[in-house]
């Protein structure tokens with residue numbers, strides 16, 4: 001476990017200096033003294049100075065089954081030596097093995113995949129298909145959403161920092177986020193009658209052409225700060241979306257492949273069967289792959305041709321299939337539920353002890369802490385959140401940050417951690433919270 005980070009040595013200094021010199025400054029690093037990662041194994045990461053960290057952020061929710069999990073890397077290595085690339089002009093065993101498995105684990109009749117390299121591309125493909133499949137161009141997304149880095153995905157995104165110059169969101173309307181802790185309608189659940197969900201109908205009537213191509217949302221809003229809707233929210237929205245001719249797209253880039261526990265996809269927690277699912281991030285445990293999965297009928301409505309040169313690459317396909325196999329073999333959907341629930345209980349105890357924690361939310365291995373200066377006013381504690389990140393790092397724990405106000409701690413360990421790992425993280429969080437100076 002890391003102690004105080006040792007004084008910055010020339011090795012990490014050199015990496016940080018070159019990073020600043022040769023990479024775009026818009027791509028920021030965490031921490032006052034950026035952590036130069038050297039190697040990793042399962043739930044641990046080591047920096048270049050040899051400090052060991054328990055990793056409860058896993059890239060950015062990308063490490064689903066542990067860093068460099070040998071059950072995944074061994075298959076990647078074998079595939080690299082066998083067939084590394086063909087393009088999709090030739091079918092291969094790896095791509096069909098993955099697509100067949102995706103058809104089995106997705107809900108409803110989703111059985112046709114388009115494979116890409118990222119969540120952004122997965123969402124692009126979903127919106128493109130939805131606009132081709134129906135007669136409307138209009139799309140409804142959610143405020144506080146993050147959907148990716150392309151122009152269209154930035155248009156779907158609804159946080160100013162990610163929507164600077166050049167974002168064109170013609171044909172995209174943003175509905176209220178089901179953000180109960182900071183209700184956009186200043187109401188209280190359940191007396192609110194889930195008014196934010198019902199408002200989607202008025203938005204379609206007033207902010208679109210009156211019918212929609214699609215509604216796209218994350219089952220739990222990730223970058224938005226693990227905003228978790230009330231249980232009825234998506235059922236109500238689904239009905240409205242169908243009444244106005246739209247497809248329901250579930251962006252599972254963060255929630256996908258078991259993160260919320262018990263189910264493969266987050267939307268299944270809300271008992272809604274989507275028309276399209278998009279996923280990426282942890283689906284291949286850090287190997288770049290994205291997927292847009294839909295029904296045979298909808299896939300057939302794609303007009304013209306499409307291709308992704310690297311999408312469905314044999315190596316990335318083998319990686320994603322290996323991840324699914326590990327989750328099945330090791331019963332990790334159940335582990336994410338059980339250990340995630342245990343971890344949640346301990347986080348609730350921390351909330352009792354530390355008044356800085358205003359809200360604990362999330363599901364399974366996706367838990368958020370919203371930090372506030374005052375539980376009454378809910379003033380966002382952004383500086384304290386940064387301090388907690390730094391203290392936790394010094395004490396040997398890596399955690400993430402999110403939320404419109406940069407005051408939400410995101411905790412997303414691999415699905416295969418144990419209760420002992422959860423206890424270790426809680427101990428460090430407790431100590432780090434006590435060390436915060438306001």
Ligand SMILES: Cc1ncc(COP(=O)(O)O)c(C=O)c1O
Nearest residue numbers: 118119120146147148222253254
């Ligand atoms: C919910 C969601 N959708 C889409 C994306 C975009 O994925 P990528 O960065 O792989 O393009 C992200 C990335 O954080 C995300 O969180």
